[in-house]
Amino acid sequence: MTQFEDKYSEYRKAFEEILTEFCNKLNCKPKILSESLKYSLQLGGKRVRPVLMLAAGELLGINRKKLLNFALALELIHTYSLIHDDLPEMDNDDFRRGKPSNHKVFGVGNAVLAGDGLLNTAYSILLRECFNGEENVSAAKYICDCAGISGMIAGQSADLLHENDGEVDEDILNFIYENKTAKLISAAVVTPSILCGGKFYSELSAFGRDIGFLFQITDDILDVEGSFENLGKSVGKDNAEGKYTEVRLYGLDGCKLKADLLTDKCLKILESFDGDTEFLRELTYFVRQRIN
């Protein structure tokens, strides 16, 4: 393994430990409810948001323990959004990470409740952190607003609304990418900043936004060039369903160029930091070159 891979797996392991602990303790009744929550949480995935949060925290010199519950809450929010997004009347995806989607296993009704349950539990975790001072309240509020009706939910709503538009409008596309994807990814790196009084706040906001856009564009590229084997979900769906994507607006080559430009922007922002940004630099390349 490269040094980057080592570090990535170390962050990921730290996060998986707290996630496993959380899942082991999760035994709410009825059993189908806890099982459906655990099912989606334990499907795996890259855990990009928690890894980003822990890496940004290390850059700022924050004790990792202070961050783990925020990372857990963020991953719960992300997971709820995938469950609801996969529903038949939303993106209608039967597979997620190579396994049947939540609603394919537990039924639509239970999948709605599993999503609700994860979202609500994320706030239970965040509210527990709010006893530890105002910076924690600020961080929790920031995550909440990134996930909410002026954030991720607005992006999902616009995505659904414009699904069958004949033409792709650049402003609308940017609105969708910014809200649906970039804001929650941005929250991962901004949370540590808020927890230490706003250190590097504007740099981390900008970095989070750009790597969030980069993440969504590479997602679009993978929908065209990727495989079910690597992605664990259906490919070619965006185009078939008339989704609003950069690929439709700029073409595949245009998207790759945009992805390269965003990569450069991310690296440029990282240059302005004092600390050791090697991992975040490598992570940016990783997002650009990912195959899943």
Next chain:
Amino acid sequence: MTQFEDKYSEYRKAFEEILTEFCNKLNCKPKILSESLKYSLQLGGKRVRPVLMLAAGELLGINRKKLLNFALALELIHTYSLIHDDLPEMDNDDFRRGKPSNHKVFGVGNAVLAGDGLLNTAYSILLRECFNGEENVSAAKYICDCAGISGMIAGQSADLLHENDGEVDEDILNFIYENKTAKLISAAVVTPSILCGGKFYSELSAFGRDIGFLFQITDDILDVEGSFENLGKSVGKDNAEGKYTEVRLYGLDGCKLKADLLTDKCLKILESFDGDTEFLRELTYFVRQRIN
């Protein structure tokens, strides 16, 4: 109007004012998202939870202003639960308060997002309150847990799971009623107690639980004896769909007896308070005798 009706409409008006202000400011994009949130929030309803909260607050001598945002958050949570509960794969209700359900107007995908949006916004409101001290954090956390996977969502999940059971088990029925209905109603009266250091905490918890059960039992009775005109939703559905209800277990007369016993329990608890409990006494009768 009786003195009780006067007071009820005064509490309700105070709440409707802050709700209207909230709705007026709600202009997130895309428009369909804010419209779908407002649609369900403005369908009306008795606003029992906010009224209970303001009344309990007055009994404890809390400044009403301290409570209004908590009442708003609670009503948002209640409203999200109705939207998701009405979905085709849940209770499949086409009408709510005499108007088409959210998903009948905006489609299932948008209704899922409207529910998500209301739930998330409730936490945005609660987290804003968390800047005002630890008691507020405790109150927000309490509401969150009543609404969550060991509360309302657990109740919904059990309700869905046991929908077609041949026989009704009393323990399961109590679990459903307690979690699906009583916990969030209880949160309405417990929140003011937490905000003033736990004054009358156990009395208000017990009162909230019993009036919550009473509310659910009268709901079941109305499903048999009520009319669409008064209720604004379909009647006779519980039985037709094999729902778990007290009516199935105890029969209609048995339910009425139980409702009367719960009424007495509520009144008995209120006797143990120092302050003026006249309104809460009348409210208990009101819940018992309601026709909608």
